Amino acid sequence: MEKSRIQIDPKILSWAITRAGKDIDAYTEKHKLVSAWLNEEKQPTFKQLEEFARKVYLPFGYLFLPTPPVEECPIPFFRNVYAETPLSLNVYDTVLMMQNRQDWLSEYLKENKFDPLPFVGAYSISSGINTVVDAIRSLLDLKESWASAYSKNQDALNALTSKTENNGIIISFNSVVGNNTTRHICVDECRGFSLVNNYAPFVFINSADSKTAQIFTLVHEIAHILIGFSAGISIYDDTAIKDENENFCDKVAAEFLVPLALFRAAWVSKKGDYEKIARQFSVSKLVIARRALECGLITKDDFFNFYNEYKTIDFSQKSKDSGGDFYRTAFKRISRTFAMHVNNAVRTNQLLYRDAYHLTGLNGNTFSVLMSK
Numbered sequence: 001m002e003k004s005r006i007q008i009d010p011k012i013l014s015w016a017i018t019r020a021g022k023d024i025d026a027y028t029e030k031h032k033l034v035s036a037w038l039n040e041e042k043q044p045t046f047k048q049l050e051e052f053a054r055k056v057y058l059p060f061g062y063l064f065l066p067t068p069p070v071e072e073c074p075i076p077f078f079r080n081v082y083a084e085t086p087l088s089l090n091v092y093d094t095v096l097m098m099q100n101r102q103d104w105l106s107e108y109l110k111e112n113k114f115d116p117l118p119f120v121g122a123y124s125i126s127s128g129i130n131t132v133v134d135a136i137r138s139l140l141d142l143k144e145s146w147a148s149a150y151s152k153n154q155d156a157l158n159a160l161t162s163k164t165e166n167n168g169i170i171i172s173f174n175s176v177v178g179n180n181t182t183r184h185i186c187v188d189e190c191r192g193f194s195l196v197n198n199y200a201p202f203v204f205i206n207s208a209d210s211k212t213a214q215i216f217t218l219v220h221e222i223a224h225i226l227i228g229f230s231a232g233i234s235i236y237d238d239t240a241i242k243d244e245n246e247n248f249c250d251k252v253a254a255e256f257l258v259p260l261a262l263f264r265a266a267w268v269s270k271k272g273d274y275e276k277i278a279r280q281f282s283v284s285k286l287v288i289a290r291r292a293l294e295c296g297l298i299t300k301d302d303f304f305n306f307y308n309e310y311k312t313i314d315f316s317q318k319s320k321d322s323g324g325d326f327y328r329t330a331f332k333r334i335s336r337t338f339a340m341h342v343n344n345a346v347r348t349n350q351l352l353y354r355d356a357y358h359l360t361g362l363n364g365n366t367f368s369v370l371m372s373k
Helices: 010-019 024-030 032-038 046-055 060-064 089-111 129-140 153-165 211-227 244-257 260-269 274-281 285-294 300-316 326-334 336-347 353-360 364-372
Strands: 170-174 180-184 192-195 202-206 231-233
Touching: 010 024, 010 032, 010 046, 010 060, 024 032, 046 060, 089 170, 089 180, 089 192, 089 202, 089 336, 089 353, 129 153, 129 211, 129 244, 153 170, 153 211, 170 326, 170 336, 192 211, 202 211, 211 231, 211 244, 231 244, 244 285, 260 274, 260 285, 274 285, 285 300, 326 336, 326 364, 336 353, 336 364, 353 364
Parallel strands: 170 202
Antiparallel strands: 192 202, 192 231
8 A cells, every 4th residue: 555645845845854954965965865856756645754853853743844943042142152043953943942941940939829929020230240249149148268168170160059959940051952962062052041930030051061061051041030131151251252141151160269359369379370279260261351351460461461371272172961870960960850740740640651751761660760850
């Protein structure tokens, strides 16, 4: 019996391939059947079309639209290397995934009579850097010298993450789309982003970045939540980024992590040793160099000489997801707090298992084992 074929506009197929970041000629050279579809020599079956959509990461229904939909990232993204090119599909899909989780959690918290978080959008850039820094310290119950209690950057990051999530901010650490290890999120395009919401603010941190960079990004995104401005970032450089909100959050993170008074004292006691001072504050040497420039302790020439050398040495030392315990990694990717809410919703019959699997990207026994932990 002849299988039924589906007529698909070749323009939609071409758009789907390009959307996935693939070269059409190279893709069709590898997939001869798709080449036949594009040339209208043959039509695909339903099953073949489903497989095609899966390979190019496209919602299946999009293939039947008369024209390609206009897809725009719901938040501004401040980038350097990729500033002139469209946001990659991997970053775009990750933003939408986090937004979908946020939409569900926000409604769930409202339905269960949770109060909105009072600190979300409670400040603005007119509040001043020190006011927002003090607000973050108060929120997280941290002193100026908090980082000096941790000898390892990972421990400092863990402590900061725990205190942040305890205040209702959901943090996802990941370097791939969901759990798909073939879809990497490039650090040079996305260090992190924030999605502001009065009930469930979300922060995404690229876990392929260095630990010190992740710490800086986390504080930077917390500042975004306090001023009520959702955005993504790939570069911290107020000479390249003209957005006043973005630069304000950058300065808040610098002052929170490297308080001016403590920095001046450390500069003297450690005789301007970038590495030793950076270890004290759990930040990168670049942050220390920028603080030194701001304080007039080094010249612009000194800074840019350091910066050019730092780019070739430190920027290549990004941390990578090491694998290890799958469930530990899954908790970091999903957020332990988010997983807790999903688990509670399933156990109280407020969420179907099918929907829980979709929200977490986990299925069956894997989901059950994770929730048991």
